[in-house]
Amino acid sequence: MTTEASLRDWRFGSIQAERLCAGLLQISGYSDVDPQAALGGPDGKKDILSRRGEGLFIAAVYFPxxxxxxxxxxxxxxxxxxxVEPNGASGFIFFINQYLTVGQRAALRAAGGPDDEIFHLERMRHLLDSPIGYGLRLEYLRRPMSAEEQAAFFSAKRQDVIYQLLRNAEVADQIWNEGRSAISQLNTSELMFIHRTMLASNPQVVIGGQLRGIQTTVMGAQGEQIFTPPPPHEIPARLAELLSWWRSAYVSATKTDxxxxxxxxxxxxxxxxSIAPFLDGNGRxxxxxVDQGARELLGAGVTPDLVSDRVSYYAALREADDSNFGDLVALMRAALER
Structure with a gap:
């Protein structure tokens, strides 16, 4: 059964409905989410209390x-x-597991206040079918995650996507070597698989895991052309050379400073x-x-601060073109988790 059908034809009862909606509030940016009486009893006209900024909101859940x-x-x-008024709330949040037209949503808002929110069927479906919502979908709709969805889910929650990916039974035989680091033995097929998984959360992307088949250019922070990667026919050999060096160097790095x-x-x-083996997502x-490598070798991950200053980042890459890695190392050191 699809996410849409499971929500629309709800069969899991009011307790699970209220708990699901509390989870949806949590992943939508609300804080202090507090279900009131999911197990029964008077709730004072509020299924859930939560906050957004300084405002208090009450939520009602209607899952016929x-x-x-x-x-x-x-x-x-x-x-x-x-x-709303007796509870001193700033606004109202209404969960309805049915499809509402744009006009119907407008009619509900007209009957409410300016800060009210409506979580209608399509909005909830979108959240639950996004990486951040996969866990709620599994728990409350009992829909298991695929291998790619698991990786996207853990990535969205800033957990180790590669570690979670490699623990999945469907791919363990392909890319898990007992007792060794998940990335210390990285090869081209594994790199392609990780790339495909990384982009799996975007249904519009159809190039995940496919090596680049056309010539492309890399644009700088100001939109200028700064780099032309190697042509497509050179990619397999260059990747093989890079990853062979990586596997050898990684073993030595575990015993060094x-x-x-x-x-x-x-x-x-x-x-x-520099190889830019894929059309999109090479930097990511x-x-x-390297974030995973830093966690294994240094005990601290590499934060997005590495690329926050795009001008300095691209300048460091261009210095590295001439084997001057000092600036890139400095940026990486500054981006380590504290």
Whole structure:
């Protein structure tokens, strides 16, 4: 059953509905999310309390098991919204597991206040079918995650996407060597798989895991052309050479000092983005791998601060073109988690 159908034809009861909606508030940026009486009893016209900024919001959850008329939905909205004033709330959040047209949503907002929010069927479906919502979908709709969805989910939650990916039974036989680091034995097929997984959260992207088949250019921070990567027919050989060096150097780096490990990570990062083996996501892929490498070798990940100053970042890459890695190492050191 699809996410849409599971929500629309709800069969899991009011307790699970309220707990699901509390989770949706949490991943939508609300704080202090507090379900009131999910297990029964009076709730004072508020299923859930939460905050957005300084404002207090009350939420009502309406998950009928069969499709009601819009008149019934509107009456429910108006009735439940009466809890705003007695609870000293700034606004009202209405969860409805049914499809609402744009006009129907506008009609509900007209019956409420300027800060009210409506979580209708399509909005909830979108959240649950996004990486940040996969966990809620699994728990409350009982829909398992695919291998790619698992990796996207853990990436969205800033957990180690590669570690979670490699623990998945469907791919473990392909890319797990017992007792060895997940990335210390990286080869081209594994790199392609990680790239495909990294881009899996965007359904519009169809190039994940496919080596670049056309010539391209890399643009700088100001939109200027700063680099032309090698032509497509050279990519397989260059990748094989880079990854062969990486596997050998990684073993040595486990027995050396932090400065040498940072130099290794900087050289790999530069090598991968210089080859630019994919049409999109080369920088993200390089940062993902060096982040994991830094966690294993240095005990601290590499934050997005590495590329926050795009001018300095691209200048460091161009210096590295001439085997001067000092600036890139300095940026990487500054970006380590504190």
């Amino acid at each position: 098991p069969t499709q009601p008329s819009f008149t019934t939905i509107r009456k429910k909205f108006v009735r439940d919204r009466k809890g 932090p400065d040498t490990a940072l130099d290794l990570l900087a050289r790999f990062h530069h090598g991968l983005v 892929l390089a940062r993902l791998i």
